[in-house]
Amino acid sequence: MVDTCGETNFKARGWWWRWWCGSVGCGPWEKDQCQSQGEEKNFEEWYSEVVVQSEMIEYHDISGCYILRPWTMAIWETMQAFFDAEIKKMQVKNCYFPLFASLTVLDKDKGHIEESEVARVTKSGESKLQVPIAIRPRSETIMYPSFSKWIRGHQSNNTTPLIRSLEFLWQEGATAFATKEEADKEVLEILELYRRIYEEYLAVPVLKGTKSEGEKFAGAIYTTCVEAFVPNTGRGVTGASAHCLGQNYAEMFDITCENEKGETAMVWQNCWSYSTRAIGVMVMVHGDAKGLVLPPKVASIQAIVIPRPSKDADAQAIFDACSKAVEELSEAGLRVEADLRDNYSPEWKNSHWELKGVPLRIEMRPEDLKKKQVHCVRRDSSAKVNIPMVDMAKEVKDTLDKIQQNLFDVAKQKRDASVAVARTWDESIVALSENRLILAPWCDEQAVEEDVKARTNSEAKSLCSTFEQPAS
Secondary structure, three states, rough: OOOHHHOOOOOOOEEEEEEEEOOOOEEOHHHHHHEEEEEEOOOHHHHHHHHHHOEEEEOOOOOOOOOOHHHHHHHHHHHHHHHHHHHHHOOOEEEEOOOEEEEEHHOOOOOOOHHHOOOOEEEEOOOOEEEEEEEEEHHHHHHHHHHHOOOEEEHHHHOOOOHHHHHOOEEEEEEEEEEEEEEHHHHHHHHHHHHHHHHHHHOOOOOEEEOOOOOOOOOOOOOEEEEEOOOOOOEEEEEEEEEEEEEEHHHHHEEEOOOOOOEEOOOEEEEEEEHHHHHHHHHHOOEEEOOOOOOOOOOOOOOEEEOOOOOOHHHHHHHHHHHHHHHHHHOOOOOOEEOOOOOOOOHHHHHHHHHHHOOEEEOHHHHHHHHEEEEEEOOOOOOOOEHHHHHHHHHHHHHHHHHHHHHHHHHHHHHHEEEEEOOOOOHHHHHEEEEEEEEEEOOOOOOHHHHHHHHHOOEEEEEEEEEEOOOO
8 A cells, every 4th residue: 555655656666466355344235135034134144144044054052163064064075075186196195183282382382372272171070180281272283293203304205284174174284395495386286276176166266375474374484375355245355375384393393304415404394274264255255145056066966856746737757757857967977856845835945945055956847848858947047948858967067067157257257346456545445445355556564564454443454465466
């Protein structure tokens, strides 16, 4: 933000363009996406309502905790399956570390941990523990003592990630290398995988970039990230991050290797992670007044088949046709089910599956049987099309591909339409008040970043210095 740094010729000083957005406050959800029983609700109320009613989560009796129901777990498992296969190509191996850490180990990392972040266990039943233990607030404290034992020669520096999904439902990797060049290379490779998760699977556009000194991961020499944006709130969300830790933790935990010259040297380390936050971002970006809108690639049910018999029609023939359609589409590799419940009306079923965000609804009506076709309704656009039964598998696959692409295209158009280029302080303040995503030249000085936060009452949040810099 030019005026803040007291310089207008930003190119002369090697300025970087940086993304900013409002970090607090919540504007109203778009009116046409916020009608619920005739009342306009704000975005946070809509979000809380839709994740429960769509059967994504259930609240737990402990405040701040919730249960991920099968509808959400199926999405997470799809993301995990993609990511796990990709990192295995990079020779990454999975392992598991305990939830608990000793206070002795925790003390080594005290420079990067706030005391308020640490939960301590002091009793077992009614008996007091002789040595209290802590629930680890970060992975480094529990992993790196083991790294110091495992890593010996430069050939043993294969990456060893920690997958913590059973505890916190997030994926985390921790790796060690003989050289900084290897570590730098992996950071960018992992970041690209995170971009693919968001854009290719969740259909959410993201920006790749580097965090500022004030926003980087504690203990890292630099942090890269993918940033998503929710246009309806003006909020940016760090979707995933990959950090180069340098040799900070290697020195702290004495993690060394023998290099090619036979010399003992400190390793270079990375850590990287994404979490179920990604699913929440997907809900916010694509959802509407009817509920969820799921991208086909992550939807546990890609198409739902609903019978719509009339009074004079052969209901059994329609039900049989629904079952046959499910069988044919499933054999083609699609995730399809039929809702054959007879205690709910077709209209109720339509609303139910729209709320749950199923990408495609396939209706089987008496006239469809006569014409040997199926009637399809897209969740993303409400577009309707009749598909011949003879071409059903191919046409449904093509339609799902179009839905996936359209969700991304619409989200990107909305994101891009929210971008405001600001070259002065006044321009940035106007854009911030409009819940815009701000692209501004940046001098990369931490004191200036703190000044921006102070002058905006912490409403302005620095997202990243984008890898792809504007021409001017």
